[in-house]
Amino acid sequence: MPLTNTTIKNARPRTKDWKLFDEKGLYLLVKTTGAKLWRMKFRHHGVERKLSFGPWPDVSLKKARELRDEARATLQDGLDPSRERKKAKSAARREARHTFAVLADEFLDKRQADGLADTTISKKNWLLNHLKSAIGSAPVNDISVPELLTAIQQVEAKDKRETARRLRSIAGEVFSYAIATGRAQTNPATQLRGALRTPQVTHIPAIIDVGQVADLMRAIDRCTGYPSTLAALRISPHLFQRPGEIRQMRWADLKLDDAQWVPRIDDLKMRKPHQVPLSTQALAIIEEMAALRNGPYVFPAFNSGERPISENTLNGALKRLGYGGKMTAHGFRTMASSLLNESGKWNPDAIERALSHKVGNTVSATYNRTLYWKERVEMMQWWSDWLDDLKAGKV
Structure with a gap:
């Protein structure tokens, strides 16, 4: 018989861990400590496996069933949902490490190894530090166009239009590097053309008379x-x-x-x-x-x-x-x-x-x-x- 919220709420711990079964492999494990944990039992290529969906009430009955159905859909595709979840978590951890700040530093190291002058590297680093304070801790693949625009506009608002223009350019270089190395799929900087105010042109003083x-x-x-x-x-x-x-x-x-x-x-x-x-x-x-x-x-x-x-x-x-x-x-x-x-x-x-x-x-x-x-x-x-x-x- 399918579980109800009342049944779950009224379940009490016993001298041993025990289970409340729902449907299609989903059950609630009631621990002797009183904790109630969602589990799913399934078979993949004849081998019995288990999945953990988290504790109740953090994960509601409705949410647990949604997670179960997602796992069953994965099984229908011939994949092991337990392994797929581990792969997804591993990818998420890798992505979390690939922040804009990390990619920016890695990009500068590469350009320095390419032979770019120290003065040029220093200027690029100075520009990137403006962006690091705003989006440095964000995974590079998660940074949206509006998020990057907001970071650059913080500089533009100080009437530093040329610096803002250069920030868009250097950001684009970092995102292109992230794409080339498999850490990002899009380059939001390319979509900011026309979004920033045009810098006032300052001509270098020169005598030609x-x-x-x-x-x-x-x-x-x-x-x-x-x-x-x-x-x-x-x-x-x-x-x-x-x-x-x-x-x-x-x-x-x-x-x-x-x-x-x-x-x-x-x-x-x-x-x-x-x-x-x-x-x-x-x-x-x-x-x-x-x-x-x-x-x-x-x-x-x-x-x-x-x-x-x-x-x-x-x-x-x-x-x-x-x-x-x-x-x-x-x-x-x-x-x-x-x-x-x-x-x-x-x-x-x-x-x-x-x-x-x-x-x-x-x-x-x-x-x-x-x-x-x-x-x-x-x-x-x-x-x-x-x-x-x-x-x-x-x-």
């Missing part, structure tokens, strides 16, 4: 201070490479007999081989620093020859010259790109290659690196000569 460039070059020549700072500032307009790459120039990277600078891959933002032709003006500045050489770097820090000048050194020097908000060390790239293109003398792809920008696909990029080398050598010397003429008032 010819007259103002002439004044800037003369101001740089008048600048006084630490030799490394002055040399790095003077060479920057001639090389127009990324400031972080210039400040980390090593003596070992220079091929002075060939008038080349070949930065280490680890020092390059694009992580692609890149050679820089050196004009006679650039070589002269490097030779001046050779007389002061006291470590591996061409532009060593003030208090240690084992470290390069800091990333803010050149911007600080430009500010002292009165160019704060008007020109930055990175602005020399914009200056060169604009004026070289405006001259009409050089192939735009050669200019892009000189700036270490990607030109074409992988195959054509490899070809172009060789194709434009001679033109780039001529262009770099022309550019340095033009800057000198500009400074002297000859242009």
Whole structure:
């Protein structure tokens, strides 16, 4: 006879454990302690097995019957419900360990092993820490689109739109990694495009007016201070490479007999081989620093020859010259790109290659690196000569 709630409630413990039977293998085990536990007896391939559904009243009679019916349906499929439950619990435990924070750290470790620069890793870690505080403990496979959006909007609400945009991007990288490694099925970050406010574009200050460039070059020549700072500032307009790459120039990277600078891959933002032709003006500045050489770097820090000048050194020097908000060390790239293109003398792809920008696909990029080398050598010397003429008032 099927059980009723009244029968269950009135069941009392005895000197030995005893059972109250329901239907289709379900029964209630009444312990000598008074505990009442749901059990199900079944056979799988002729072997008697048991399932536990939990204690009454935490698991009601109605719920126990639902669990029994689910187990019977599993049996109909030829599967052992006991084994399937263990597999499900094991999967749940694994999923619980695969939190967003765990996957984020694992992703960063992989990117570092791939050779990503320490500074880039540090920036990505800084971004991910914003998300970890909100969703770090959540299983990565359980994080919904609204949940991720809420976490990012907490940053966006502080009027940090660009940071919010970058958070969506880095979150997408983590979820893609989770999918690739079998820890997630979807990437909620991809569905947030258009959901965040558009960042306000802030252009890097740069001088591209010819007259103002002439004044800037003369101001740089008048600048006084630490030799490394002055040399790095003077060479920057001639090389127009990324400031972080210039400040980390090593003596070992220079091929002075060939008038080349070949930065280490680890020092390059694009992580692609890149050679820089050196004009006679650039070589002269490097030779001046050779007389002061006291470590591996061409532009060593003030208090240690084992470290390069800091990333803010050149911007600080430009500010002292009165160019704060008007020109930055990175602005020399914009200056060169604009004026070289405006001259009409050089192939735009050669200019892009000189700036270490990607030109074409992988195959054509490899070809172009060789194709434009001679033109780039001529262009770099022309550019340095033009800057000198500009400074002297000859242009």
